[in-house]
Amino acid sequence: MKSRVLNTVLASSAIVLAAAGMTVGPVDLPVGEMVGQLFAGERSASTIVFLELRVPRGVLGLLVGASLGLAGAAMQGLLRNPLAEPGIVGISGSAAFGAVVVFYSGLAALFSLALPLGGIAGAFVGVMVLFILSGRQASTLTIVLAGIAVNAFAGAATALALNLSPNPYAAFEIIFWQLGSFADRSFEHVLFAGPLMAVGWFMLLWRPGDLDALSLGEETAASLGVSLPHLRFRIIAGASFAVGAAVAVSGVIGFVGLVVPHLLRPLVGFQPSRLLLSSALGGAVLVLAADIFVRVLPTATELKIGVVTAIVGAPFFLLLIYRLRQEEV
Amino acid sequence: MLTLLRLASFCFLTLGALCAMAGQSAPKRVVSLNLCADELVLALADKSSIQSVSWLVADPQMSFYADEAGGLHLNRGGAEEVLSLHPDLVVAGTYTTRATRTVLEDHGIPLLILELPESLVEVFEQIRTVADHLGRQERGAGLIAELRRQIEALRVPVQWRGLVYHPNGFTNGAGTLVDEMLAITGYENVASASGVQGFSQFSLERVVMNPPDVLVINQVAEDLPSMADQILAHRALKRSSLQIVEVPFKAWTCGSPALVEGLRILRSATGGQEEISR
Numbered sequence: 001m002k003s004r005v006l007n008t009v010l011a012s013s014a015i016v017l018a019a020a021g022m023t024v025g026p027v028d029l030p031v032g033e034m035v036g037q038l039f040a041g042e043r044s045a046s047t048i049v050f051l052e053l054r055v056p057r058g059v060l061g062l063l064v065g066a067s068l069g070l071a072g073a074a075m076q077g078l079l080r081n082p083l084a085e086p087g088i089v090g091i092s093g094s095a096a097f098g099a100v101v102v103f104y105s106g107l108a109a110l111f112s113l114a115l116p117l118g119g120i121a122g123a124f125v126g127v128m129v130l131f132i133l134s135g136r137q138a139s140t141l142t143i144v145l146a147g148i149a150v151n152a153f154a155g156a157a158t159a160l161a162l163n164l165s166p167n168p169y170a171a172f173e174i175i176f177w178q179l180g181s182f183a184d185r186s187f188e189h190v191l192f193a194g195p196l197m198a199v200g201w202f203m204l205l206w207r208p209g210d211l212d213a214l215s216l217g218e219e220t221a222a223s224l225g226v227s228l229p230h231l232r233f234r235i236i237a238g239a240s241f242a243v244g245a246a247v248a249v250s251g252v253i254g255f256v257g258l259v260v261p262h263l264l265r266p267l268v269g270f271q272p273s274r275l276l277l278s279s280a281l282g283g284a285v286l287v288l289a290a291d292i293f294v295r296v297l298p299t300a301t302e303l304k305i306g307v308v309t310a311i312v313g314a315p316f317f318l319l320l321i322y323r324l325r326q327e328e329v
Numbered sequence: 330m331l332t333l334l335r336l337a338s339f340c341f342l343t344l345g346a347l348c349a350m351a352g353q354s355a356p357k358r359v360v361s362l363n364l365c366a367d368e369l370v371l372a373l374a375d376k377s378s379i380q381s382v383s384w385l386v387a388d389p390q391m392s393f394y395a396d397e398a399g400g401l402h403l404n405r406g407g408a409e410e411v412l413s414l415h416p417d418l419v420v421a422g423t424y425t426t427r428a429t430r431t432v433l434e435d436h437g438i439p440l441l442i443l444e445l446p447e448s449l450v451e452v453f454e455q456i457r458t459v460a461d462h463l464g465r466q467e468r469g470a471g472l473i474a475e476l477r478r479q480i481e482a483l484r485v486p487v488q489w490r491g492l493v494y495h496p497n498g499f500t501n502g503a504g505t506l507v508d509e510m511l512a513i514t515g516y517e518n519v520a521s522a523s524g525v526q527g528f529s530q531f532s533l534e535r536v537v538m539n540p541p542d543v544l545v546i547n548q549v550a551e552d553l554p555s556m557a558d559q560i561l562a563h564r565a566l567k568r569s570s571l572q573i574v575e576v577p578f579k580a581w582t583c584g585s586p587a588l589v590e591g592l593r594i595l596r597s598a599t600g601g602q603e604e605i606s607r
Contacts, residue, residue: 025532026534027534027535045538045569046538048537049537052563165553166553167554167557169555173556184533184560186563186565187564
């Protein structure tokens with residue numbers, strides 16, 4: 001399929017889902033009346049609900065989904081391994097730890113940029129550990145095992161930090177950090193995390209051809225003029241910015257970076273460069289759809305969005321392991 | 330011997346008040362395991378008969394009874410610790426773990442479990458029960474009369490729409506003690522009016538769509554951030570013109586005489602005697 005056609009379809013689906021999500025919520029908004037008030041610039045309870053609650057939620061779903069899809073595709077291109085997903089390899093988990101330390105210490109209350117920066121720092125440490133543990137020619141097994149170790153450590157450190165917080169609610173909030181949610185976020189979150197995610201996208205999308213060259217092997221890529229240390233640093237830093245800032249405002253939403261590139265890979269002719277933008281758009285589609293799903297489910301307390309992505313994503317993960325095992329035999 | 334003790338504990342569990350009235354001597358080594366139980370014990374018992382209260386009640390942030398608890402042994406509610414105090418009456422809340430209760434029952438220690446009161450009538454009943462168990466019936470009756478007098482003095486007709494808002498968007502609906510406290514001090518509870526029963530979630534969207542005049546929140550310590558508290562700082566709430574009243578945790582959490590202070594704070598916000606806002 002032509003990239004342009006695919007990307008147009010994905011982008012329009014994302015926009016439709018974002019708009020559809022803004023009509024879903026605990027109260028029914030009088031849409032017709034509200035649109036009139038919006039155009040007239042009038043303020044009413046419905047316009048406040050729409051502008052201060054629904055719109056930031058939709059925008060964040062779009063940005064976070066795109067970050068996770070893009071980071072997954074780029075990591076998989078760099079490591080040449082389809083299991084390299086930010087959640088599985090522990091980048092999201094370490095980002096959550098970084099954000100938790102900044103948030104519950106009160107630093108984030110002093111200046112709001114501290115929260116995404118904490119997430120980014122945590123993510124960066126997580127990726128570095130992954131690289132040191134798995135080395136350059138990492139096998140699937142090494143990457144998954146390194147991911148288990150990083151995830152376990154980051155999860156334990158997060159739980160410890162939350163339990164040390166003097167706020168009685170903190171200890172119960174581990175579920176937000178582990179399973180993610182967009183409930184009751186505001187435009188402040190969009191403003192301080194959005195630009196940092198965009199910095200990450202810029203680094204990940206810069207010179208996408210390098211990843212195609214790398215897919216032919218490191219020597220070939222080097223002979224084609226690709227500077228491997230530069231490429232590695234760019235992807236690591238880019239993934240840290242995109243995932244770190246995303247996790248800092250939404251918690252860990254797993255498996256998006258696994259499912260989306262996996263589904264789209266055949267549609268872009270297995271070309272890592274073409275997969276990047278499509279995965280970003282596909283990530284937004286998946287996260288926005290999941291966020292609508294948690295809102296229409298008739299549960300007493302809203303389901304965390306990571307529950308949905310894990311129920312969809314974990315079987316994919318198992319399927320991928322099964323296929324890889326068959327290839328290795 | 331053990332059977333006798335079991336019999337005694339059965340007596341306390343089921344027919345507590347009757348047994349107490351049947352002329353049993355008043356307990357001399359009372360141990361209380363829960364903040365609200367502590368407050369009632371401290372309000373009713375002769376201090377020399379109290380062996381230990383929970384550590385929470387000694388914190389002036391958590392309770393008005395911190396001074397009264399001064400000098401007493403403070404426990405953390407574990408069965409081992411309680412047994413070593415050799416109590417002749419243990420007062421605990423319904424949330425005391427099943428495991429702890431079983432251990433105490435197996436050792437034949439008389440146990441009085443206090444439910445969370447859901448109305449003033451239940452508060453008065455509970456004061457009476459605790460007073461009976463402590464052999465302080467007169468003190469109990471006096472306290473109830475005094476509370477009734479103070480509460481009636483604070484009662485005003487409904488004039489404002491109020492909503493209690495806790496972290497994570499929880500609220501007190503119909504059938505809660507706080508709902509009754511709101512009614513006494515002149516608020517129509519928006520949550521009960523919209524059909525919320527008990528302690529339940531009330532989405533931010535519903536608050537914005539149906540805004541109360543007064544939003545009643547628990548007084549928060551600014552230096553202890555949590556995601557749960559963030560909901561109270563959401564821009565959507567700031568856009569609506571609400572008066573915010575902060576009630577300290579210790580003034581409305583327990584069905585003890587401390588709730589009069591909670592009523593005073595709620596009342597002074599509507600009565601206009603002194604402006605309490607954020």
